[in-house]
Amino acid sequence: MRPFKYTGAKNTEEALQAANSNEDAHYLGGGTNLLDLMKEDVERPDELIEVASLDYKNITSNENGGLTLGAMLNNSETANHREVRTQYPLLSMAMLSAASAQLRNMATNGGNLLQRTRCPYFYETSMPCNKREPGTGCGALNGMNALHAIFGWSDKCVAVHPSDMCVALAAIGATVEVLQPDGSSRMIEFTDFHRLPGDQPEKDTNLLPGELITAIHLPEPVFADHYYYLKIRERASYAFALVSVAAGLQIKDGVITRAGLALGSVAHKPWKLTEVETYLTGKKPNQENFEAAAGLAMKDAKPLEDNKYKVEMAAKGIVRALTMAYERKA
Template sequence: MRPFKYSRAEDVHSAIQKVAANPNAKFLAGGTNILDLMKEDVERPDELIDVTRLDLAGVKMSSIGVSKKSIAIGGLGKNSDTANHPLIRQNFPLLSQAILSGASAQIRNMATNGGNLNQRTRCSYFYDVSMPCNKREPGSGCSALEGINRMHAVFGWSKDCVAVHPSDMCVALVALDATVRVQGIEGKERSIPIIDYHRLPDNMPQIDNNLKQGELITAIDIPENNFAGNSYYLKIRDRASYAFALVSVAAGLEINGDSIQQARIAMGGVAHKPWRAAEAEKFLVGKTPTQENYKAAAEVEMRNADPLEHNKFKIELGKRAIVRALQLAISNNMS
């Protein structure tokens, strides 16, 4: 690990000012990703600003406009605390399931919500500093494009990067139409829809998200919905714990009688960002919640996938995962 300067922020403003003033500075929260990257010499910040003591944790009810309510989760809230909070378990069980399927209990006890959003890909070529990687060193090439790309993208990739985003929590947040609140220099605040927070690689894969230097995630807002009774997070991986998704699906349905009024489907392990399955959602609206319709929706969504040499299996796996997640979303409510 290379030498770096460490300081502890006393308030949000000073933390932001320090990072904004130094393009090679990073916020330090749980440290479950950034410290690993520094040890592997993948990330090389020369300054870390510890924000762990800032008052940005907790889960609370809030409002959107006059009549619509939401729940705000703090950017520095721990993953475990968020997943097990009564407001989250009752209103957004999909988010609880997604968080609890990730990493290990020890890591979830340390990792923060904001850090989860900003974690970097686990592509093995990104972590191997002896190999070319445009995400780590722009212009050097993408080793995974012609290499071992079993774990890599089937949607939205470019010739410059085929890596996937590793988060489970973010997949659920995309399905739940969350919004990320950030604060920048001079106290300026803005809200970023989670669907626009992360980026596809295009020709700038080194940029994972649309944060500006110095901006700090203060909260994540999740609007109320009618999916709590019919939702499920399905994660398919090589082993039962402490493994990243080959394919994951966050599914939520709002059903009135025998008709699907709304559908929310997002996928993980298939793209550089959590992938909103908009085609499948559109197909399901107005349909009856049957296996035949789930299969048809999955076919519609996966027909646009573009697999690499070693991950063609993700096409069929993606179809089956969508169908299974939708089935479990309904059966969980009936059990």
């Protein structure tokens, strides 16, 4: 690990000022991803601004009839919060499937949104990686790419986003609140928070320099009864998803009146299936419609040499997640 300056921000103003005065500084929350990357010499900030102690650790009701999650609250406290578990069980289920209890006790909500890819070419500094070093090439494009993207990738990067929490937030339709360097707030729809790689794969999000995540706003809960988070992985714990599916259904009088659906580990960002959500609305929650929804979801998939299995796995995962969501309290 390279030497760095540590700044313990006493308040938000100090944090923003420190970040605004040093473009090579990083905010430090729980550090569960950032510190690993620094140890591997992938991330090289010359200053860490500690923000985990800032006063963004509450869960409160918001004006939209939903909940607002403080960005500095840890994942365990969030997932096990009574109102999150009862009103947003899809989010709780996704968060509790991630990592380990020890990591969830450290990782912050804001930091979870900023997780970087687990692509082995990104972590291995001897290999080419446009995300780590722009212009060096993408080692995974024609290399070992069984774990990589089937949607939204470019010839610059085929990495996938690793978070479980973010897949559920995409399905729910969250909004991220950030503070800009001048102290003013900015709201970002969750589908706009993360980026596809395009020609700038080094940029994971649409955050501007110095912006600090302060809250995640959840809309009015509609998937409290019918929900399921399916995480398909190589082993039952301590593993990232090969494919994940977050499914939420609102059902009235035997008809789907609203659907929330997103895939994980298939793209550079959580892959929200907006077209499929629209298709399911007004349909009966049955096998035929779920299979049609899966087919619609996968029609634009573009697998690489080694990850063709993800197309079938994701399609079957969608059917299973929707079925489990429907049967949960049916």
